[in-house]
Amino acid sequence: MNLSEYIINDIKPLNNTDKIGDIQVLFNQLTYSHIPIKNASNMYLGCMSETDAHCFDSRKDILEYAHALEGFFVRESTNWLDVLEAFAMNSTNIMPVLNAKNTYLGYYELNDIISLFNETPFFSEAGGILVIEKGLVDYSFSEVSQIVESNDGKLLGAFISKIENDIVQITLKIGNTGLNDIMQTFRRYSYNIVSGHEEDSYLQSLKERSEYLNKYLNM
Numbered sequence: 001m002n003l004s005e006y007i008i009n010d011i012k013p014l015n016n017t018d019k020i021g022d023i024q025v026l027f028n029q030l031t032y033s034h035i036p037i038k039n040a041s042n043m044y045l046g047c048m049s050e051t052d053a054h055c056f057d058s059r060k061d062i063l064e065y066a067h068a069l070e071g072f073f074v075r076e077s078t079n080w081l082d083v084l085e086a087f088a089m090n091s092t093n094i095m096p097v098l099n100a101k102n103t104y105l106g107y108y109e110l111n112d113i114i115s116l117f118n119e120t121p122f123f124s125e126a127g128g129i130l131v132i133e134k135g136l137v138d139y140s141f142s143e144v145s146q147i148v149e150s151n152d153g154k155l156l157g158a159f160i161s162k163i164e165n166d167i168v169q170i171t172l173k174i175g176n177t178g179l180n181d182i183m184q185t186f187r188r189y190s191y192n193i194v195s196g197h198e199e200d201s202y203l204q205s206l207k208e209r210s211e212y213l214n215k216y217l218n219m
Contacts, residue, residue: 003076003078003080003083003108003113003116004076006108006109006112006113006116007076007097007105007106007107007108008106008107008108008109009105009106009107011026011030011032011035011036011107013035013036013037013038013044013096013104014026014035014036014037014038014062015037015038015039015040015062016037016038016039016045016061016062016063016066017040017061017062017063018061018062019058019059019060019061019062020053020056020057020058020059020060020061020062020065021058021059022062023035023048023053023062024053024054024058027050027053027054031093032050032093032094033049033050033091033092033093033094034047034048034049034050034070034092034093034094035047035048035050035053035094036094036096036104036107037062037069038104042103042104043102043104044073044096044098044102044104045066045069045071046069046070046071046072047069047070047071047072047092047094047096048062048065048068048069048070049068049070049092052065052068056068070090072086072089072090072092072095072096073095073096073097073098074086074095074096074097074098074108075097075098075099075100076097076098076099076105077100080113080116080117083095083108083113084113084114084117087110087113092110093109093110093111094107094108094109094110095107095108095110095113120157121156121157121173122156122157122173123173125156125173125175126175127154127156127173127174127175127176128173128174128175128178128179129171129172129173129174129195130171130172130174130179130182130183130186130193130195131161131169131170131171131172131193131194131195132144132169132170132172132186132191132192132193132194133162133167133168133169133170133191133192133194134167134168134170134190134191134192135166135167135168136163136166136167136168137166138190139168139170139191141158143189144158144170144172145158147182147185147186147189148172148174148182150185151177151181151182151185152176152177153174153175153176153177153182154174154175154176154177155172155173155174156173156174156175157172157173158170158171158172158173159171169194
């Protein structure tokens with residue numbers, strides 16, 4: 001997936017010799033969380049956040065607050081998933097892009113990168129969502145794939161959505177079949193079903209048996 005076509009240059013980096021007031025005005029005009037800053041040699045120095053900018057003296061130069069610059073960026077060759085991770089780790093909606101020689105090329109917008117994620121088969125293809133969990137040392141993706149495919153399912157995507165107390169939670173997108181047989185097979189392999197976005201006949205059966213037992217006990 002080529003990301004170069006998503007590099008934007010609408011907003012040029014401010015110089016560190018510009019006034020804090022300049023960046024405050026820019027933030028008032030834009031919806032970005034950060035603005036890139038460069039020096040007189042056009043070297044990228046980092047980004048200043050809107051929160052910080054509005055706390056500083058508007059009469060002073062940006063370079064007087066160099067300690068507040070956040071040095072995050074990605075390369076033009078960075079994989080889109082790593083770009084998405086960089087956005088999340090830095091709580092930003094703008095991501096500077098540098099080439100191998102550290103030349104500033106422009107920036108990515110968060111919405112553009114998210115749109116790429118939405119175009120992947122995980123979201124665009126028809127299928128059911130299944131969330132399972134198992135011990136951190138007990139699960140394997142090869143086993144998960146085997147369970148899905150042995151029930152004539154097609155695994156469209158999988159990712160670890162949570163790890164807590166040595167329990168790993170895995171979110172699956174499954175196409176080509178219903179989920180009931182797959183869920184029951186996961187249970188036989190000691191996976192806990194957190195949620196299945198399709199009717200779960202196993203749980204429905206347990207519910208019906210429970211209701212029948214309650215009626216019997218209340219006779």
